[in-house]
Amino acid sequence: MDGLSRRRMLITGGTLGALGALGAAAPAQARPWTWAPSGSVAGKGAGVDPDWVWDDEADPVLAAVIDRGDVPKVNGLLRQWTRNDQPLPAGLPADLRDFMEHARQMPAWADTRKLKAAVDFTKKKGIYTGALYGLGSGLMSTAIPREARAVYYSKGGADMKDRIAKTAKLGYDVGDLDAYQPQGTMIVTCVKTRLVHAAVRHLLPQSPGWSQTSGGQTIPISQADLMVTWHSLPTFVMRKLKDWRVPVSTTESDGFLHVWQVTAHLLGILDEYIPASWDEANAQSKQALDPVLAATPEGQNLTDVLLDIVAELDAGLTRPLINAFSRYTVGDRVGDLIGLDREPFWQPLISAAWPLLVAFREGLIPLPLIPEAAWTVEEAIRKFVLLFLGEAQPIDLEIPDTNRPS
Template sequence: MDALRREGDPAADAVITDLVSSGKVGEVNRILREFNENDQPIPSDLPPAVRAFLQATDVLPDWADASRIAGAHDFFVDDGMHVAIVLAYGAMVSCYAAPAPSRVLSITHRLNQPHRRLAETCQFVVNMMAPDPFGSGGSFVPTIQKTRMIHAAVRHLVRASPQWDEARDGVPICQEDLLGAMLIFSVHVIDGMRRLGIAVTDQEAEDYYYIWRVAGIMLGIRPEIAPESLAEARETNALLLERHLGASPEGIELTRNLVFFYEEMIPGKAFDGIVPAMIRQVVDPSVADALQVPNPRVWTSLTAVGSRLMRQMERMEDDNRAARAVLDKAAQLLLTGSVRTLADGQRAVLNIPEGLQHGWNTAGASTGRPGCPEAGTPGGASASP
């Protein structure tokens, strides 16, 4: 693990070094904004280094199993709203419990932008959970490739900053950080769903981790360090938590800003306590304590009771369409609010891939489940450097 802190992503880092030295960063940004679909030819007017990178990284691991990837999609069609709740309330907070990545956000002036990070995370996940996300008709491969270049650009920027102490913190967004983030968005999400009382079968959990492992390797994680099974992933996650869990001024501020962002979406002040209570329900208690998440006793107790009721309703779902409708409507409303605001009161449009939107709508028609929230242009948008 110590060695992984000294290693970035050599292939992507070389591309950014070339672009910075040639002064073509702005030009590449402009071109890549229109490069959003797996089926699109790589733009011919990109610099050779960028074209070579996009060609080399448009390849699935040779062991990737289409049936496991399809299993993750089926799980997300059934429980995507609940996944999004834990991503919003748990995964982001867990990321802030590591001081070094929190310092990266401080240097890049993103401490006070939880809305943007939430929207980007949700968009990444829904692109990943589309039917056949790596194949024809999907939009996930360009999303991965551009995210990988964004990470390299941030590494370049942060390493040049006098605020970054590489001797102490290693390379920013290093291999260990990338591995930790993959485990947070997979292992922590499954565990958080179960803490909420959401029923997740062992096979669903394994498939959900599996697609994250495929995506993580395509994001530049060295294949040999990505755990092969969910059980191994949990062991690695526990090791990383032991190595890096700790309070930092940046992590505490990031968490405070996230809590404030959610509380601002709830009218009035009477229900503000539900936000920290929800966070405490879905994250490890040591993480919540380290980041000074408030502990409103009444709301924490009510949230725990709600989770027990959720378990009962989940058991009723297969036989009770009314229970399913109530449970999923609550999840839909919370997710819709979580992606509604991007900045200064503007609405965030979450672009749901067409196949995933169809799956949610079909499920809604047959079981009483709601359709997807804030659906925008089918196909999904992706980040640009």
């Protein structure tokens, strides 16, 4: 049975809870961590396996906030906190406020020049990064079992569409002109996300659905898990830009890496796990991300929701074109894992046309070499990126205080 019809059967065949047998086929987890901290932005570290490290600063604070019943009050107050340069709202519990004051500080190694280069990079290459985040990283995350399951069984899993839209937004915000400027919003988004993740670490172990499928992990979202997802974003995007032969200068590529290093730090990833260079990032990704990709019922459900969101945007992207472009982007291995249809008409067309479109956009070949049909693809992808970007609303991240109702 092919991937897609299997997925359809899973989804139409009842709740995921009924799919224990499939869930029990626990996917491979990362192998023992051997990546050396000398390759990190810290340049050194204890080298502890990050699968056994979570967030020592945030986790106890959020557990206390939840146990005291402070979540609704805190969420209400945090709604007013939107800009990087804004003081924290008055009235936050003291332990949370102290933590957030510390967590909102930019790392000492943040480099304004590199952050500016990242902005220039996104301005020039936004169509590629937009398509890659939306149809590449987003879809790949559904083949990361721990992420798919954590998302599925947490509170936000009950409204996947909203959840996916919120997370996708971070991918775009990171390329925003103001991202880490005083008037920007990325520090706020990262710190709030760090709070959400810490809350999830307290809550998910109480979820029967999560505990039964976690493959023995007792607390979710370890530092290793965070890095796995991180690699599905910048590391994957940069690799694809290379595959697509998009010219990227060293300054732009360093800037793009840097904005994601700062983001990792502000999300609570320890500096000793954040790669200092693309070579280090690629090496870590090979070790941490590649081996864990696997199909899960929860991930397949997420894939469907994500593809529905794309189809609803009505950017002229027909479902077959979405399937084909996504498969072209994530490759056959991930395409099969998440059950993307094979498209005999569109796939060869996209494989032939996309490299030509890239070369033309980058001024490397003249117009007459582009086949007419290629413009259908170009137009649809461009509209998708614009709409996906345009749809994004300011994120109102809420700390959850329950899991997905079972």
